[in-house]
Amino acid sequence: MKIDVLTLFPEMFEGVFGHSILKKAAEQKAAQYNVVNFRDYADNKHKTVDDYPYGGGAGMVLKPQPIFDAVEAVKSSSEAKPRVVLLCPQGERYNQKKAEELAAEEHLIFICGHYEGYDERIREHIVTDEISIGDFVLTGGELGAMVIIDSVVRLLPGVLGNQESHQKDSFSTGMLEHPHYTRPADFRGLKVPDVLVSGNHAHIEEWRVKQSLKRTYTRRPDLLEDLELSETHKKWLNEIKKEDK
Template identity: 45%
Template sequence: MTIWTAHILSLYPEMFPGPLGASLAGKGLSENAWNLNVTNIRDFASGKHRNVDDSPFGGGAGMVMRPDVLGAAIDATVEASKGIERLIYFSPRGRTLDQAFVRELAEEPGAVMICGRFEGIDQRVLEAREVEEVSLGDFIMSGGEIAALALLDAVVRLLPGVTGNSLSLEEESFSDGLLEYPHYTRPPVWEDRAVPEILLSGHHEKIKEWRQRQSEELTKQRRRDLWDLRQSKF
């Protein structure tokens, strides 16, 4: 059986596994439900100072990661990955990360994830190595490491042997294009707020219908874009 494996390229390898070493992801990692390999990009730099960046041609602020250093790091990682071909670079120019992408990635043997720094990486690397750009959203972070951790957390929890209850994954937000319905637990009354009576009725079919309506209403109110997209498919 092939174990899903993430290969991380970073200038800060000490940031991994970070929070992924705890909870379900950490348990899955220790039990070989998934693997994590982290490579320091600086190991592929040469010279006394092992520089990985340089000034941008054409001028401008900041520095750019060198294509010779990063290209060598990518090539060595791909060769060692034994068949993993998905190359991902975290960039605000990329496709926005969503649950469909997460599910797609979870079905593959793994991915190589490139964590950029500075003003970005040389465009020639992206083109020459056919790197896919992925964005967490319309905001800027100091590097790709946190984005990689977020994507890994989303993917790993879908892998066999990581999350115990597969049914809970099927009922989550975005699983069917809707936001998830509200949840309640004991006590039945808290600060004069009661749990909806339908949830205490024991009538499973009516509970299912109620939850479906709640999901639809929440999606229409809070994520009209998701609702319109879902409607266009039916």
């Protein structure tokens, strides 16, 4: 996957792309990163990328020309048709389903804005996706882009090593993930559930699904509204609801 990031602060991405899973993905050639300072594409001698909004108002607005030219430049080096992602508080709320959708693409371009906002022509003519990572406002789109890139790259084949690692993550199944335990089995009198050391894999899997259901019901019941549950899962959920009363 080719990933281009358009930003006014390219140095912010050095640490993110140079460590952990994102670094591993680049070393394995599963992902290729390219960070572009779109100020370099400004066509005026002062390299300004923003201006006052027409009609007045607070703040500055990013001009269309530098971003249009930067996107066109990175597109020209790609054989695949890229998805162009605008980081924006007005965008679609990001979730795991969107991460999985983006992970199927060959080329992603992220536009990280600053100041008051973007010239509307950027949204209308070069962007394919507007994404928000939550109902809050950041000073720029860089942190949001980092979050999305991390969540997408870890889904690429071979990046995590064990393909099941992300398939059972919270939200990938539609539910929150079950609790995890590791050695020692008894830590300061706090014991691991007996079923997990029983060696009975069928019972362990049943326990994990029940715990996922319980955790989702108690912490994020909204996720269950659109989830298609089997009759067995519905039975377990009813038992969990009764226990909760």
